[in-house]
Amino acid sequence: MPSLARLRRxxxxxxxxxxxxxxxxxxxxxxxxxxxxxxxxxxxxxxxxVKSLVPHFIxxxxxRDLIWNDPDFRRILGNTFIWxxxxxxxxxxLGLTTSLILNARLPWRGFWRGVMLVPWVTxxxxxxxxxxxxxxxxxxxxxxxxxxxxxxxxxxxxxGEDAMVWPALLLASLWKGYPYMCLMLLAGLQTIxxxxxxxxxxxGASGFWRIWYIxxxxxRPVATIVTLxxxxxxxxxxxxxxxxxxxxxxxxxxxxxxxxxxxGFVFFQLGxxxxxxxxxxxxxxxxxxxxxxxxxxxxxxx
Amino acid sequence: xxxxxxxxxxxxxxxxLAGAALAEAQRPVTLRVVFPGTSETEKQWSVKLKxxxxxxxxxxxxxxxxxxxxxxxxxxxxxxxxxxxxxLVQQQEATTLVAMNALxxxxxxxxxxxxxxxxxxxxxxxxxxxxxxxxxxTIPIRAISYGLIVREDLLTEAGMKLSDLKTWDDLKRAAKAxxxxxxxxxxxxxxxxxxxxxxxxYIAGYSNNFDLSxxxxxxxxxxxxxxxxxxxxxxxxxxxxxxMGLREAFQAWGLGNIAMMPTGDFFVAxxxxxxxxxxxxxxxxxxPKGPSATKPWSPVANVGWAMFKGSKQKEEAWxxxxxxxxxxxxxxxxxxxxxxxxxxxxxxxxxxSAARFYPQAVEENRRIINxxxxxxxxxxxxxxxxxxxxxxxxxxxxxxxxxxxxxxxPEQAYDRIKAEIDRIKRG
Numbered sequence: 001m002p003s004l005a006r007l008r009r010x011x012x013x014x015x016x017x018x019x020x021x022x023x024x025x026x027x028x029x030x031x032x033x034x035x036x037x038x039x040x041x042x043x044x045x046x047x048x049x050v051k052s053l054v055p056h057f058i059x060x061x062x063x064r065d066l067i068w069n070d071p072d073f074r075r076i077l078g079n080t081f082i083w084x085x086x087x088x089x090x091x092x093x094l095g096l097t098t099s100l101i102l103n104a105r106l107p108w109r110g111f112w113r114g115v116m117l118v119p120w121v122t123x124x125x126x127x128x129x130x131x132x133x134x135x136x137x138x139x140x141x142x143x144x145x146x147x148x149x150x151x152x153x154x155x156x157x158x159x160g161e162d163a164m165v166w167p168a169l170l171l172a173s174l175w176k177g178y179p180y181m182c183l184m185l186l187a188g189l190q191t192i193x194x195x196x197x198x199x200x201x202x203x204g205a206s207g208f209w210r211i212w213y214i215x216x217x218x219x220r221p222v223a224t225i226v227t228l229x230x231x232x233x234x235x236x237x238x239x240x241x242x243x244x245x246x247x248x249x250x251x252x253x254x255x256x257x258x259x260x261x262x263x264g265f266v267f268f269q270l271g272x273x274x275x276x277x278x279x280x281x282x283x284x285x286x287x288x289x290x291x292x293x294x295x296x297x298x299x300x301x302x
Numbered sequence: 303x304x305x306x307x308x309x310x311x312x313x314x315x316x317x318x319l320a321g322a323a324l325a326e327a328q329r330p331v332t333l334r335v336v337f338p339g340t341s342e343t344e345k346q347w348s349v350k351l352k353x354x355x356x357x358x359x360x361x362x363x364x365x366x367x368x369x370x371x372x373x374x375x376x377x378x379x380x381x382x383x384x385x386x387x388x389x390l391v392q393q394q395e396a397t398t399l400v401a402m403n404a405l406x407x408x409x410x411x412x413x414x415x416x417x418x419x420x421x422x423x424x425x426x427x428x429x430x431x432x433x434x435x436x437x438x439x440t441i442p443i444r445a446i447s448y449g450l451i452v453r454e455d456l457l458t459e460a461g462m463k464l465s466d467l468k469t470w471d472d473l474k475r476a477a478k479a480x481x482x483x484x485x486x487x488x489x490x491x492x493x494x495x496x497x498x499x500x501x502x503x504y505i506a507g508y509s510n511n512f513d514l515s516x517x518x519x520x521x522x523x524x525x526x527x528x529x530x531x532x533x534x535x536x537x538x539x540x541x542x543x544x545x546m547g548l549r550e551a552f553q554a555w556g557l558g559n560i561a562m563m564p565t566g567d568f569f570v571a572x573x574x575x576x577x578x579x580x581x582x583x584x585x586x587x588x589x590p591k592g593p594s595a596t597k598p599w600s601p602v603a604n605v606g607w608a609m610f611k612g613s614k615q616k617e618e619a620w621x622x623x624x625x626x627x628x629x630x631x632x633x634x635x636x637x638x639x640x641x642x643x644x645x646x647x648x649x650x651x652x653x654x655s656a657a658r659f660y661p662q663a664v665e666e667n668r669r670i671i672n673x674x675x676x677x678x679x680x681x682x683x684x685x686x687x688x689x690x691x692x693x694x695x696x697x698x699x700x701x702x703x704x705x706x707x708x709x710x711x712p713e714q715a716y717d718r719i720k721a722e723i724d725r726i727k728r729g
Contacts, residue, residue: 049383050401050690051729137542138554160493160545249493249544250700265379267693268398 036281042274049268062275072251073259073276080235080255080280082166087173087237088230092223094174095181100211102182103189113186120179128243131172135159135244159245165253173240181226188222189215224295228288235284256280331618332363334388338374340548341571343659347638355625362618372496372547375692378404387612389619390626393440394605397687400434406609407437411620418624428643431604431684440606441627444640446566447602447678448505450590453561455583456480464587470506470531473562473590477538480561487538489563491551492706495692498699501548503528505564508599510592513686515694515727517720524594525719529705529712531592536706544703548572556580564589567674570667571639574660581666586673588681602682604643641675690726697722 011018043062045055066073102113119127134141137157146152158168192215200210216223238257241247247254247262254262256276264273337348345368352366367388369377374391375398381387382404391399399405412419421429424442432440450473452464460479466472477487491497499514506528507514512521540546540554549572554560556576573581591598607623609616625631629646636642637655653668660667688694698719705715 048729049379050398053383053402137545138540138559139557155541157542157545160542245545246494248699250703261376262696265376266696267690268379268402270383 039274039277039281042270043278045271045274047269047271047274049270055271058271062272063279065272066275066279072254076251076254076256076259077283079253080257083169083173083237083241083255084231084235086166086170087177087234088227090170090174091177091181091230092227094178096185096223098178098182099185099189100215102186116182117179119175120177120183122176124176124239125243127172127176128240131168131175132159132244135168135172159253160249162252165245169241169244169253172244173234173237176240177230177234181230184222184226185219188219192218228291231287231291232284235280235287256283330361330363331615332365333390333615333619333622334365334367335622336367336369336374336377336388336391338369338371338392338394340371340568341639342575343571343638344368347635351626351631351635354631355622359621359625362622364622372494382612385612387610389610389613389615390623391608391610392443392605393608394446394603395685395687395691396432396434396439396606396608397689397691399608400439401689404611405439406611406613406616407439408441408609409438412438419627423644423646425643425645427602427682427684428604431602432606434687440604440608441623442604442606442643443627443632444605444636445602445643445679446568446604446640447674447682448508448564448566448600449586449588449674449678450505450562450564451555451569452476452585452587453480453558453583454585456485456561464585467587467590469590470509470527470592474531474534477535477562481538484559485561486540486559487561488535489546489551489554489560490532490535490539490543491546491548492543492699492702493545493550494547495695495699497548497551498702499691499695501551502564503532503698503702505589505601506531506592508601508683509589509595511595511597511599513688514698515686515688515691515723517723522716522720524592526712526716527593529715532702533705533712543706552576555584567640567671567678570660570663570670574663574667578660578662578666581663581670584666584670586670586677588677598681599683600678600681601685602678603685605640606643641671641679690729693726694723697726 042055044057044059046058046061047053047055098116102109102116106112133139135158137143137155137160140155140158142158143152143155147155156164158164196214196218197210200214205213236257237255238261241253241255241258242261245253247258251259257280260273260277260280262273263269263276267273335352337344337351339345339348348366348368352364355364356362367377371394374393378387378391378399382402387404393399396405411417412421419441421438425445428442428445429438432438432442450467452467454464457464457467457476457480460476462472462476462479467476473488479487481487490502492502504514507524510524510528512524512528514525517525540559542550542554546554548565551560551563551565552569552572553576555563556573558580567586569584569586570581573584588598588600607626609619609623613619629644629648632642632644633647633651634655636644636647637652638659642652656667656671657664701710701715701718701722704710704718705712710718
């Protein structure tokens with residue numbers, strides 16, 4: 001009873017900030033927490049719209065079927081890792097390189113910074129459609145220009161050949177995603193005091209050593225956050241893959257996000273589709289925890 | 303003074319409430335209508351249909367949602383469990399929706415004495431396709447027939463005539479002869495599951511007297527013949543076959559890169575916006591007879607309007623549905639696409655309407671539609687209604703890709719197809 005009274009007193013004393021927080025909390029509960037809980041609930045049912053609109057509890061049956069009996073699930077999980085880590089690594093490398101260039105004193109720096117943002121502000125669907133045409137196996141620009149300069153002697157079906165489809169997807173993802181990395185890292189670069197570089201100059205440090213011993217360590221906090229955000233966003237990225245390949249041909253480029261869509265809205269298997277979604281949430285949570293732990297270990301090392 | 307204020311307030315509230323009720327009663331009913339298609343022509347027709355309906359049906363507004371056929375099921379699968387169903391949908395094969403108990407049976411509406419629609423107005427085979435367990439769930443708008451589109455000019459250059467294409471061996475010979483340079487003898491849109499199933503193997507299967515969902519021992523030899531046919535035709539297919547959807551296939555046809563392709567009588571509607579000139583040299587024939595067929599079949603289906611059980615405005619929806627399927631609208635729509643579903647259409651008026659849709663290819667459109675009607679209708683067999691066809695299509699596409707990639711022999715592909723289809727049927 002005393003704690004209830006204390007709670008009531010606290011609510012009354014701080015009613016204005018709590019009232020201001022209420023819409024955000026309500027939104028979060030309605031559009032984030034409730035759907036996630038519903039996904040976990042549906043994942044333990046056999047809901048299949050063609051059979052019945054009433055879900056029945058089946059325990060971990062969907063999960064067992066996915067992990068042990070679904071021949072496509074393991075491949076799709078592997079694709080998701082390729083897509084996520086490949087995209088993020090490439091975006092980070094190009095983003096860092098570009099941010100170092102744009103941080104330097106170069107002519108028309110403002111203009112180049114603006115141009116760099118164009119891929120990021122272009123809607124992802126538009127980007128996907130443009131790249132689909134660039135990669136077209138019969139009429140695409142990439143085939144045409146590579147043939148003209150003599151780098152190709154036959155047209156390549158970029159989105160159809162096993163060896164080429166993932167490099168093609170990662171290139172499109174790199175083009176779309178690197179400006180975000182660049183922007184965040186550029187902001188981080190601008191917080192590094194100039195005096196540190198001046199002191200390094202006095203000690204005779206060259207360009208590479210300045211970057212290795214000064215820039216990168218001081219950029220680590222920003223790089224950590226921006227990489228983690230990119231990992232999570234790419235893990236859940238549905239639109240780029242769907243517009244380019246729809247996860248095909250034959251699941252070759254399917255990732256967990258597109259598999260959820262296929263299971264739920266093509267096959268009408270909402271129970272099984274929810275299990276895929278739930279597994280996806282769990283895997284990405286584990287990745288985030290591992291990532292955070294690795295960084296804390298590095299920070300503790302001298 | 304106080305009493306006057308109370309009376310004035312009461313009068314004000316009564317006036318406001320009465321006004322609101324009157325406004326509510328007079329507010330037009332908005333019907334949500336889903337119109338699927340694949341061509342620009344169909345999209346423009348959907349806009350015209352909406353405008354005409356709103357002008358002819360007082361008190362009814364139409365919210366027309368135009369989407370591609372492959373996206374139709376995905377859109378509905380989101381709407382149905384969410385309880386956010388539209389009122390009307392144009393549907394080609396309603397098996398899944400009927401199995402989900404999502405559609406309203408229309409027999410009671412048809413039986414009304416004042417109903418302008420009666421089943422006797424429609425061709426029998428076309429009407430029967432709308433029946434599921436004896437109940438009518440859609441009102442047919444158009445009949446769809448399937449066959450083989452051929453570039454007659456390229457066939458002539460190869461020293462053959464349309465009448466020479468009678469068997470699958472003739473088909474392979476023609477495909478080989480017509481493949482040169484940037485022209486491929488046989489088009490197969492393997493890139494999307496729906497078309498990987500239908501625009502090729504399904505039509506070929508019918509010409510060999512079996513349905514792709516039938517994996518019984520009786521059909522096994524015919525199934526293997528069909529798989530071997532596609533393996534034999536592969537050298538004459540474009541390298542982009544694996545990523546080609548139907549739209550890309552029509553684009554390739556329009557650019558003159560494909561010489562033969564199995565498809566339906568929506569061919570003209572899709573090709574006209576791309577390249578109307580190519581229709582001059584395009585003809586439609588029945589798909590050549592398979593080796594085990596006693597006589598070839600051609601799959602026929604229909605497109606029809608259906609009403610959702612969850613519609614809260616069924617009377618208005620029925621009114622709109624009868625307007626959409628009126629003689630005048632069906633004449634226009636049949637002129638735009640496919641072939642007529644109703645017996646009593648004025649064919650002269652249909653020809654005039656077709657000329658408005660396809661002014662640069664009046665004769666060509668008439669000829670191609672006539673080709674379908676003459677060649678495919680007489681051997682038309684209604685397409686089987688298959689529950690969970692969408693899952694079968696995905697599995698089938700995957701296995702066809704593996705077979706054409708050389709990872710499976712036709713025999714191995716058959717075993718895998720049978721295992722997958724049987725698993726899906728068992729549920």
